[in-house]
Amino acid sequence: MQQHLFDINRQAHHQFLHPNKMPWEQVRDEEELDFIATSLCGHRDDHDKVVAYLYKELAQLAEIEMHVASTLVQVICEASRDNARQLWAGTELVHTLSCFAAEEIQHANTFYQYIRELSGRDIKTADNMFAARAALYEGEESPRVKLAALCATAYVGESVITVFEKRMKALDPQVKSPFTLLLYLHGLDEARHIKADHYAIDHIVTGLSRSELQQVADLIAKTEHYNAELSRQCTERVKQEFGLDYAEGNYVGLGADGHHQRAAQRDPVRRNGTPRRRAPGQCHPQAGRGVLDVRPRTRLRLNLFTRSTSNEAVHGYESRP
Numbered sequence: 001m002q003q004h005l006f007d008i009n010r011q012a013h014h015q016f017l018h019p020n021k022m023p024w025e026q027v028r029d030e031e032e033l034d035f036i037a038t039s040l041c042g043h044r045d046d047h048d049k050v051v052a053y054l055y056k057e058l059a060q061l062a063e064i065e066m067h068v069a070s071t072l073v074q075v076i077c078e079a080s081r082d083n084a085r086q087l088w089a090g091t092e093l094v095h096t097l098s099c100f101a102a103e104e105i106q107h108a109n110t111f112y113q114y115i116r117e118l119s120g121r122d123i124k125t126a127d128n129m130f131a132a133r134a135a136l137y138e139g140e141e142s143p144r145v146k147l148a149a150l151c152a153t154a155y156v157g158e159s160v161i162t163v164f165e166k167r168m169k170a171l172d173p174q175v176k177s178p179f180t181l182l183l184y185l186h187g188l189d190e191a192r193h194i195k196a197d198h199y200a201i202d203h204i205v206t207g208l209s210r211s212e213l214q215q216v217a218d219l220i221a222k223t224e225h226y227n228a229e230l231s232r233q234c235t236e237r238v239k240q241e242f243g244l245d246y247a248e249g250n251y252v253g254l255g256a257d258g259h260h261q262r263a264a265q266r267d268p269v270r271r272n273g274t275p276r277r278r279a280p281g282q283c284h285p286q287a288g289r290g291v292l293d294v295r296p297r298t299r300l301r302l303n304l305f306t307r308s309t310s311n312e313a314v315h316g317y318e319s320r321p
Helices: 002-008 030-041 047-079 092-119 130-135 143-171 178-207 210-242 296-305 311-315
Strands: 251-254 260-262
Touching: 002 092, 002 178, 030 047, 030 178, 047 092, 047 130, 047 143, 047 210, 092 178, 130 210, 143 178, 143 210
Parallel strands: none
Antiparallel strands: 251 260
């Protein structure tokens, strides 16, 4: 198993996201804006709407990834103390978590550069709640508990953004779009992070006591509370800055005639009486929920009780050329 951990990052120095890999001069090309507007909003002229939507999604994700990185560093340092409950033997898990943390910082760095290049704006929130989110993991819980909770909160978001990436890749199979490239490179790292999450789920969560599992659940609930508030603040700030609601009348899919339909054109209930589900990567037309806005209870159930280690069956790749 220790060799398995090391193997997760065997090709990480060849396959990774870094801002220097991005064609920044092409991010605001007219053709690119037409493509992302059509892909995400359903109409090529929705430039302002798609820029606002991506600003909210990627800014929120960048803030979360910076918190993940800082908490991973804290877990590594706490687990290295002589009196800490041993989390690993050897260097493999330290190596895996260190790569994980470093890549999360570069994700945040690249996402922020992308949305600033795309929008020509540098939007700040009054309080990104980083101090409050970081303080959750400064308690007396063991490093094992903190790592399990962190991986649990990260897992679903990583999986959903991977689905978003695969959708854009299907629309742009040759990866000509800078946005598709951004998600593709991000996905190279996320495939490894998901494997690290599976390790935590399969080998750490299963060894926790009942009281430790309760501590994990408490940390997840509190983390999701702050992440939901961060999402709300990002949404309101972006709407205020751009002067529009990017979710209003949002594109939700193709109609029976093969043409794009907006939310107002599509019956929210299927013929069998069940509600329609929105596609990954698209905002809900009413609530404005985005890629990262998954209900906390759904995350908790999925995260803590996931047992599949067949990551390729779910996410479709081990590594990429």
